[in-house]
Amino acid sequence: MVAPPSVPLLLDGRALADSLRTKHAPDVAWLKEAGRTPRLVVLQVGADEAAQAYIRGQRRGAEAWGLSYEVRTLPADSGEAAVRRAIRALNADRAVTGILLSLPLPEGLGVRALQHTIDPEKDVEGVHPENLGGCFRGRGLLPCTALAAVALIEMSGVALEGAEVVVVGHSDIVGKPVAMLLLGRDATVTVCHKFTTGLAAHTRRADVLVVAVGKPGLIRGDMVKEGAVVVDVGINAVPSDEGPGRMRLVGDVAFEEVAPRVAAITPVPGGVGPVTVAMLMRNTVLAARGIPPPDDPNQLPLFAH
Ligand code: NAD
Secondary structure: OOOOOOOOEEOOHHHHHHHHHHHHHHHHHHHHHOOOOOEEEEEEEOOOHHHHHHHHHHHHHHHHHOOEEEEEEEOOOOOHHHHHHHHHHHHHOOOOOEEEEOOOOOOOOOHHHHHHHOOOOOEOOOOOHHHHHHOOOOOOOOOHHHHHHHHHHHHHOOOOOOOEEEEEOOOOOOHHHHHHHHHOOOOEEEEEOOOOOOHHHHHOOOOEEEEOOOOOOOEOHHHOOOOOEEEEOOOEEEEOOOOOOOEEEEOOEOHHHHHHHOOEEOOOOOOHHHHHHHHHHHHHHHHHHOOOOOOOOOOOOOOOO
């Protein structure tokens, strides 16, 4: 007898993003009534082509959430002092409740130094060291993509306590914060990166696999444990079959090979991406109303079954 093909739970990021918006709609209404409409200002230096898709997503997100949103563009040849001045002006502007420094910056500008200039209470991307440190405790304005990955794992219903979690990718903005947040849930966390030897031996042990690298097809079917939960953070543009010059987006996971083996998986597009934008909006709302205390229901866990 041939076993029927297994159907994994597709972790629908758009549905999760909608539920986050609905959950926070009363906060937005309350803030507007109080004359404190959350206002996110994105500062870009030049207009990097690759960043524009994220900016379009943010604008759509802000519209859907009813938040005020503006992109300010400095000339591509602005020096670091000029960018710092622009950030300080936003820090001082009481009407601005959220600040995002769009990446990548033109060469020669110090990304970290500039991110550190952002007022941590307006740092809605969670890139200031104070907020990155918040990942240790799971509170504060936490990095949006890391929050999105955790929320999608929660959506799968997997029990994290004692689970083997493998995170592939150790960037400051995705891999490390995800690992820290999942340690906070008492998972056993392994972090792999480009210098890890025998990647497959690690990924095959994972009950929960989070991949944030930027290499299409890095994770193949035989690298994943049967019944695992897989969160694919990667976004890669690859040539599409639809004709010369046409591109399509894929993740880091070979979806067709991996999906039949696993219990739950995020699609690309439509997985982590929309939830990242929703988390950015959520952080903008939290920044406008003040970070909730640890026992507030708006803290983690993020997804209620
Ligand atoms: P990054 O370039 O800063 O980090 C990449 C990480 O991958 C590094 O830790 C590196 O050591 C690791 N790596 C590289 N080659 C590897 C290999 N062969 N095996 C194992 N690890 C390897 O990237 P990032 O900013 O963390 O982003 C990672 C991916 O996630 C990118 O595709 C990016 O576009 C995507 N991303 C998506 C969202 C979203 O909202 N969906 C948000 C941020 C980033």
